[in-house]
Amino acid sequence: MPKQSAASAAGLPVVKVSPRGATRLKDGHVWVYRSDVAANAVPPGALVSVADERGKVLGTALYSNSSQIAIRMISRDVVPDLSSLLRERIQAAIAYRERVVRDTDAYRLVFSEADFLPGLIVDRYNDLLSLQVLTQAMDAEPVRQTIVSELNERLQPAAIAERVDPRVRELEQLPPRSSGLIHGEKNSTVFSMNGVKFQYDALQGQKTGAFLDQRENYAAAAQYARGEALDVFCYQGGFALHLAPRCSAVTGVDSSRPALEMAEQNAALNGREIEWIEGNAFDLLKDYATSGRQYDTIVLDPPAFAKGKRNLETALRGYKELNLRALKMLRPGGVLVTCSCSYHVSLADFLAMLASAANDAHRTLRVLEVRGQARDHPIMLNVPETGYLKAAIVNVNN
Numbered sequence: 001m002p003k004q005s006a007a008s009a010a011g012l013p014v015v016k017v018s019p020r021g022a023t024r025l026k027d028g029h030v031w032v033y034r035s036d037v038a039a040n041a042v043p044p045g046a047l048v049s050v051a052d053e054r055g056k057v058l059g060t061a062l063y064s065n066s067s068q069i070a071i072r073m074i075s076r077d078v079v080p081d082l083s084s085l086l087r088e089r090i091q092a093a094i095a096y097r098e099r100v101v102r103d104t105d106a107y108r109l110v111f112s113e114a115d116f117l118p119g120l121i122v123d124r125y126n127d128l129l130s131l132q133v134l135t136q137a138m139d140a141e142p143v144r145q146t147i148v149s150e151l152n153e154r155l156q157p158a159a160i161a162e163r164v165d166p167r168v169r170e171l172e173q174l175p176p177r178s179s180g181l182i183h184g185e186k187n188s189t190v191f192s193m194n195g196v197k198f199q200y201d202a203l204q205g206q207k208t209g210a211f212l213d214q215r216e217n218y219a220a221a222a223q224y225a226r227g228e229a230l231d232v233f234c235y236q237g238g239f240a241l242h243l244a245p246r247c248s249a250v251t252g253v254d255s256s257r258p259a260l261e262m263a264e265q266n267a268a269l270n271g272r273e274i275e276w277i278e279g280n281a282f283d284l285l286k287d288y289a290t291s292g293r294q295y296d297t298i299v300l301d302p303p304a305f306a307k308g309k310r311n312l313e314t315a316l317r318g319y320k321e322l323n324l325r326a327l328k329m330l331r332p333g334g335v336l337v338t339c340s341c342s343y344h345v346s347l348a349d350f351l352a353m354l355a356s357a358a359n360d361a362h363r364t365l366r367v368l369e370v371r372g373q374a375r376d377h378p379i380m381l382n383v384p385e386t387g388y389l390k391a392a393i394v395n396v397n398n
Contacts, residue, residue, distance in 0.1 A: 012049040012078075015039045015063060015071065022052040025059070025073060028382025030113055032061075032071035039063065039070065044173065045136030047074075047082050062118060062137035066173040072118035072135065083146045089117050090150045100375040103219075106191035106198075107376040108212050114378045114386045120147065123212060125200045126191040127158040131182070132165065136172050148183055159184030161202035179203055190269070194219045196241050197269045199262060211238060213373040214301065214339070217391045218242040220369055221337045224393055227296025232281045232326070237263035237274065239299045239337070244272040247297060251275040253284055285325040298326045299337040306342040315342055316349060320357045327361040330396045335368070343388035350390045364397040 017025070021036030032050075042048060044065040050058045050073065060079040061071045079085050093115040101107045110122035112134065119135025129151055133139045138147075148160060160183040169177060180203065181187060187202045193215045200210065222242040231240040234252030236259050244250050244267075252274055254260050260276045267274045277284070281302065300322050305315035323338055330336060340350050347370070358365045371391040372379070379387035 011080075012060065013039075013042045013046055013063075014051055015042060015048045015061070016051050016053060016055075017058070017071065019053060021071075022058060025050070030073040030118065030380075030383055031069045031385075032073075034068055034070040037070040039065075045138075045140050047079065047137070049078065062135060064136045064172060067135070067171060072113070072137075074116065074118065082143065086117070086143065086146050087150045089115060090147070091154065093117070093122075094154055096378070097376055103195070104191070104193040104215060106193055106200075106210065106212055107215070107374070109376075111377050111386070113383050114380050122147075122151065123210075124155070124157075125202070125210070126189045128186065128189050128200065128202050129155065129157045129160045130202055131160060131162050133162070134165070134168050134172070136174060139172070139174050152183060157184065158186040158189070159202065161187060163203075194222075194242060197266070198236065198238075198241075199265050199269060201262075204258070205236065205262070211235065211301075213341075213377045213389050214238055214391075215376075216374040217337075217339070217371050217389075220371060220391075221299060221393060222246055224335045224337075224368055224395075225297045226335070227331070228294075229297035229299070230295045230326075230329075231299045231301075232285065232322070233300065233302045234263060234276075235259050235301075237266045237276075239301060240274050241266055241270055241272060243297060243299070244270075244274060249275070251277060253277045253279055253281055255280055282321065285322065285329070289325045289328050293329055294331050295329055295334065296331055297335045297337070298330055299339075300326055301337075301339045304342040305340075306344040309344050312344050312349075315345055316353050319345070319350070320353050320360075323354055323357040324361050327358055327363045327365075327396065330363070332396065332398055334396045336365075336394050336396065337391065338394070339389065339391045341389050343385055345390070347390050351392065354392060354394070362398075365394040366397060368393040368395055 016038045017032050018036040021032040046063045048063045050061045059076040061073045093110045105126045109124045110120050119138040121132040123130045162182050164177050164179045189200050225243040225246040229243045229247040229250045231252045234240050234254045240250050240252040305318045306312050373389035
């Protein structure tokens with residue numbers, strides 16, 4: 001059956017895209033922005049057939065009437081039954097993690113566009129699942145029921161929690177919803193990564209509760225760590241706890257008291273003595289650098305400084321200031337682990353910033369490793385937005 005006839009038979013609303021939008025889709029991206037879409041009376045969150053200006057069907061997408069990303073492609077074919085497709089995609093995501101995840105019972109199970117399920121995030125923490133819905137289509141009640149049903153059937157978790165981002169719901173013009181358990185009654189557990197144990201509360205902490213994308217970088221950093229170590233923006237202690245077995249002393253710094261309290265619990269869980277300091281990272285590094293404090297290993301894992309392209313220059317200045325101060329505090333032969341989770345800061349920009357900071361600090365660097373996000377956060381080559389995390393591990397020679 002020709003695609004045009006199949007689309008008509010499926011009974012889906014048809015959304016036409018401009019030549020620019022069509023080219024974008026033909027090049028492999030899955031987003032089309034509102035400026036390239038013509039949609040009349042399409043319900044929010046609808047499953048739609050996407051066609052070019054001549055009427056040629058390009059595939060099936062999820063539609064949003066409020067987001068700047070109006071179209072998120074879900075298939076290059078006609079999809080008459082979204083429920084069956086959702087179940088297939090969830091099963092495929094689970095199978096992919098079974099192939100690539102090692103040494104942990106905590107990992108990202110569904111990564112939105114990278115698992116062909118745009119607007120859905122699911123993380124696993126031992127016997128608990130944490131879910132985030134980010135689009136109108138994924139928030140539709142039949143879709144939510146299918147997702148929860150499939151996750152329960154395949155993984156049989158003790159509980160599933162939903163973590164709500166109020167800002168996203170506002171942008172998507174979705175009704176307010178509170179974070180909470182949507183299946184089961186258990187909201188806490190203990191998970192492990194790389195042999196290190198962590199407490200987990202499904203309804204506390206940032207995002208879905210932990211930064212699973214750094215899991216493989218935690219292990220890599222530990223291979224090079226030695227001596228006295230400083231973990232800046234330590235959150236709940238991910239890097240610090242991995243460094244502790246290799247270092248003579250470890251200090252973790254964060255501005256969040258609740259995060260540090262959880263870090264202290266994690267240290268106790270692993271029998272580690274780590275010093276935790278509540279404070280502003282910029283101020284603390286400035287004071288430490290001025291007073292001549294020295295370390296053998298320093299980790300910088302700040303939040304995203306660039307939320308958009310317009311913030312890029314400011315973000316790079318912030319990254320440079322942090323890295324400059326850290327480089328001045330490292331002893332000869334020391335190791336710097338420096339990260340950026342800002343998508344708008346490219347790897348080339350990030351490494352150029354680091355080189356500039358090293359030059360200003362009069363330090364010579366050798367690159368030990370340049371890394372990205374863990375493999376359970378797959379990157380789609382034609383969807384560069386799925387790749388965001390950069391991590392450089394460098395050796396200071398002088």
